[in-house]
Amino acid sequence: xxxxxxxxxxxxxxxxxxxxxxxxxxxxxxxxxxxxxxxxxxxxxxxxxxxxxxxxxxxxxxxxxxxxxxxxxxxxxxxxxxxxxxxxxxxxxxxxxxxxxxxxxxxxxxxxxxxxxxxxxxxxxxxxxxxxxxxxxxxxxxxxxxxxxxxxxxxxxxxxxxxxxxxxxxxxxxxxxxxxxxxxxxxxxxxxxxxxxxxxxxxxxxxxxxxxxxxxxxxxxxxxxxxxxxxxxxxxxxxxxxxxxxxxxxxxxxxxxxxxxxxx
Amino acid sequence: xxxxxxxxxxxxxxxxxxxxxxxxxxxxxxxxxxxxxxxxxxxxxxxxxxxxxxxxxxxxxxxxxxxxxxxxxxxxxxxxxxxxxxxxxxxxxxxxxxxxxxxxxxxxxxxxxxxxxxxxxxxxxxxxxxxxxxxxxxxxxxxxxxxxxxxxxxxxxxxxxxxxxxxxxxxxxxxxxxxxxxxxxxxxxxxxxxxxxxxxxxxxxxxxxxxxxxxxxxxxxxxxxxxxxxxxxxxxxxxxxxxxxxxxxxxxxxxxxxxxxxxxxxxx
Numbered sequence: 199x200x201x202x203x204x205x206x207x208x209x210x211x212x213x214x215x216x217x218x219x220x221x222x223x224x225x226x227x228x229x230x231x232x233x234x235x236x237x238x239x240x241x242x243x244x245x246x247x248x249x250x251x252x253x254x255x256x257x258x259x260x261x262x263x264x265x266x267x268x269x270x271x272x273x274x275x276x277x278x279x280x281x282x283x284x285x286x287x288x289x290x291x292x293x294x295x296x297x298x299x300x301x302x303x304x305x306x307x308x309x310x311x312x313x314x315x316x317x318x319x320x321x322x323x324x325x326x327x328x329x330x331x332x333x334x335x336x337x338x339x340x341x342x343x344x345x346x347x348x349x350x351x352x353x354x355x356x357x358x359x360x361x362x363x364x365x366x367x368x369x370x371x372x373x374x375x376x377x378x379x380x381x382x383x384x385x386x387x388x389x390x391x392x393x394x395x396x397x398x399x400x401x402x403x404x405x406x407x408x409x410x411x412x413x414x415x416x417x418x419x420x421x422x423x424x425x426x427x428x429x430x431x432x433x434x435x436x437x438x439x440x441x442x443x444x445x446x447x448x449x450x451x452x453x454x455x456x457x458x459x460x461x462x
Numbered sequence: 463x464x465x466x467x468x469x470x471x472x473x474x475x476x477x478x479x480x481x482x483x484x485x486x487x488x489x490x491x492x493x494x495x496x497x498x499x500x501x502x503x504x505x506x507x508x509x510x511x512x513x514x515x516x517x518x519x520x521x522x523x524x525x526x527x528x529x530x531x532x533x534x535x536x537x538x539x540x541x542x543x544x545x546x547x548x549x550x551x552x553x554x555x556x557x558x559x560x561x562x563x564x565x566x567x568x569x570x571x572x573x574x575x576x577x578x579x580x581x582x583x584x585x586x587x588x589x590x591x592x593x594x595x596x597x598x599x600x601x602x603x604x605x606x607x608x609x610x611x612x613x614x615x616x617x618x619x620x621x622x623x624x625x626x627x628x629x630x631x632x633x634x635x636x637x638x639x640x641x642x643x644x645x646x647x648x649x650x651x652x653x654x655x656x657x658x659x660x661x662x663x664x665x666x667x668x669x670x671x672x673x674x675x676x677x678x679x680x681x682x683x684x685x686x687x688x689x690x691x692x693x694x695x696x697x698x699x700x701x702x703x704x705x706x707x708x709x710x711x712x713x714x715x716x717x718x719x720x721x722x723x724x725x726x727x728x729x730x
Contacts (some may be wrong), residue, residue, distance in 0.1 A: 222647030233661075237517075240665040245521050375500025380502050384509040390516065431611040 202303035209274065209307030217440060224315050228323075231264050234389070235329065249394035254330040255420070259391050260333055261323075263416040265316060267388050270350045270411050272312040274304040278362035279371030282453070285461035291454075298450065307349070315408060334419055342428060343419045349435050350411050356442035357407065363446070366453030387413030407438040466594055473729040477573070478581050484613075485551075487549040488587040503591050510536065510660075525662040530605040531692060532662065537599045538688045539660045541621060543653065544592050552583030553632045566727050576718055579636055580629075606692060613693050620687035620700070626707040627683050628656070633714035637721035659684030679706045 211425065213220050238260055242253035278301065281287050288295045324331070357450055361378055365371045383389065392413045393400055400405045403409055414431045417423050423431065490496055513535060518529045527535075556579050559565040568575045602607050631652045639645035659680040663671050675681040682703040689695045 216644075218642050218644040222644060222651060226647060226650050226654050229651065229658070233654075233658050236666045236670065237661060240525065241517060248520070357700055368494070370492060370495045370498060373495050373502070376502040377498060377505060380506040380509065383506070384513070389513055394516065 200290060202299055204381065205300055205303035206307035206310070207322065209304045210311050213308065213311050220315075222310075224312075224319065227316070228266065228319055231261075231319075231323070234260055235327070236263070239329075249391075251391065251394075254332050256391070257329050258332045258420060258455045259416050261320070261329065262419045263388055263391075263412045266347055266350070266415045267386070267412050268316045269309055269313050269347060270354050271382075272305070272309050273355065273358050273364055274308050275301050275358040276357065276375065277367035278359060281374070282363075282365035282457065283365070283369050283371070283461065301359065303455065305355060308327075322323045330446075332420065334421060339418060339421055343415060346410075346415045346418055346432070346435065349432075349439060350415055353407055353435065353439050353442060354411055356439065356446045360442065360446045360449060363449045363453050366449075366456055382408055382411070385409070386411045389417065393417075405434070406440070407435075410435040410438065469599075472558075474573070474577060476613050478584065481582055482584040482586065487582050489585050489587040494635060496590075499545060499587065500590050507540070507591070508543070513653050527608075527662050530602050533602050534599070534606070534691060535662055535684060536660045536686050537657060538621070538691075540595055540601075541592070541687070542628055542683055543656060544588060544595065545625060546632070548586070548588035548592075549625075550580050550629070550632045551585045552579055552581065552590065552646070553635060553649055555583060556636055556639050559644060559721055560643050560645075561637055562725065569725075575722075576633070576636070580632060603691065604724045608693065609691060613691050616695070616700070617687050617691040620682075620690050620703055623703050623707045624683035624687055627679055627710050628652075630707070630710035630714035633711075633718050637714070637717040640718075640721035640725050655680060656683060675702075676706070679703075679710065682706045 199446060235257070238248075238256050239253070242248055242251070242256055245253070248256055278287075281290075287297070291301065323329070334343070351425075361375050364374055378458060383390070385403055385406070391404055392409055395403070410431065414435065418428060418431075511533065512526075514532055515529060518524050518532060520589075522528065524532045559568065559579065565575075568578050571578065632649070635645060635648045635652060638648050655678055658666075658674060662679055663674055663685045666674065671681075674685075686695060686699050686703050689699070
């Protein structure tokens with residue numbers, strides 16, 4: 199366990215070595231937030247509401263979903279595909295550590311750093327723009343929200359690793375990942391709350407893992423889900439974690455059988 | 463003197479065509495990669511259009527513009543984005559030149575280092591989506607109606623002017639790369655900034671609108687050209703656009719010269 203904590207710490211330190219790069223990355227994230235904030239602020243200022251969301255409702259959704267996205271989507275697992283393609287994976291296979299746990303530890307370090315910066319940015323954002331944000335005061339809901347975010351982290355980790363494992367069979371790992379980013383950018387709920395979509399489409403999306411990466415968590419925070427809906431959401435989320443876990447392990451084992459350490 | 467200049471230009475053009483052909487051949491060597499890359503771009507494009515329709519589904523307008531007019535802003539952003547990526551793709555690889563020290567090799571070659579690191583990796587793969595985009599744009603334009611040939615000509619000229627501003631941003635990024643080795647996120651910041659122009663500028667507060675007009679001229683790149691196509695543009699708008707591109711290009715070239723003076727060749 200100690201070594202994985204050290205790996206997480208190292209990831210934090212490593213990112214801070216390239217400070218300019220990291221700060222620029224955060225500026226990018228902030229620009230995205232500003233753009234969406236002004237858009238939704240404008241739309242709800244003129245129209246009063248958007249499919250049942252009033253201004254504070256949609257702004258709260260936007261800020262929470264962006265924050266949750268920052269936490270869940272920050273990952274180092276994108277490097278796995280190239281490590282397989284270039285034979286770097288061999289270095290890890292001969293070491294006394296689990297490659298997947300190693301990457302999970304790296305993800306934790308990366309997420310911790312991103313969230314630390316995001317908190318400072320959000321503080322500045324709130325101080326400058328004073329957005330109409332609804333603070334959740336129900337402690338139980340906050341606990342459920344945090345649990346759902348942590349489960350979302352695990353789900354996204356397995357999905358992201360799975361995409362990178364394509365590297366065992368192809369050098370085109372970035373292609374499926376590029377498509378995945380486009381899809382997830384839309385159907386995870388980072389642009390808008392998914393429940394404004396037509397009901398049959400929303401019902402279909404609810405069965406997929408993607409709404410449980412941002413949308414579900416944001417709705418819990420806003421207190422807009424009933425006890426049954428929260429329970430059902432957790433059930434689907436945990437089910438997807440298990441499905442992804444077993445698929446990832448199975449693909450990892452099959453991949454190792456065809457791995458030739460090409461490039462070393 | 464004039465003939466000599468023309469010969470140099472022709473040599474650069476011929477060199478660019480050769481490098482572009484080679485880069486494109488390398489990209490197309492992986493057909494699956496090309497297919498996936500293009501599919502990803504199409505998905506992103508379609509999803510964003512769906513989002514715009516959703517956004518305007520209740521009110522039918524956004525900032526006083528109809529859905530078709532809003533689409534025109536988005537399409538203009540795409541035109542600038544696609545052409546800039548095609549022409550200046552090498553900028554995305556510039557960090558490797560600096561940290562590996564291979565920029566020294568570029569400096570010793572008998573060609574302009576700036577032109578080499580700007581145009582040295584144009585990839586026609588980036589242009590695949592441009593043709594359907596222009597066709598879709600023509601369709602959107604017919605939905606708006608009352609678009610004259612003069613509007614189209616002014617629009618094309620302002621797009622060219624917008625590309626000069628985009629070029630200036632790329633030169634700023636290169637200069638920054640020479641000094642700090644930071645390129646990747648800087649170029650993405652440029653792209654995030656231009657993305658702000660996907661929507662009509664009047665959705666932003668006035669102060670932000672002014673910043674996007676004069677400090678970071680997103681308006682001159684996207685908003686004003688789009689307005690010109692819709693026939694809602696004053697001659698003052700055209701003059702502002704041209705002045706801004708001139709100022710930005712001059713400043714970026716100055717920054718490049720300054721950066722080169724500070725280049726320490728530390729990695730070689």
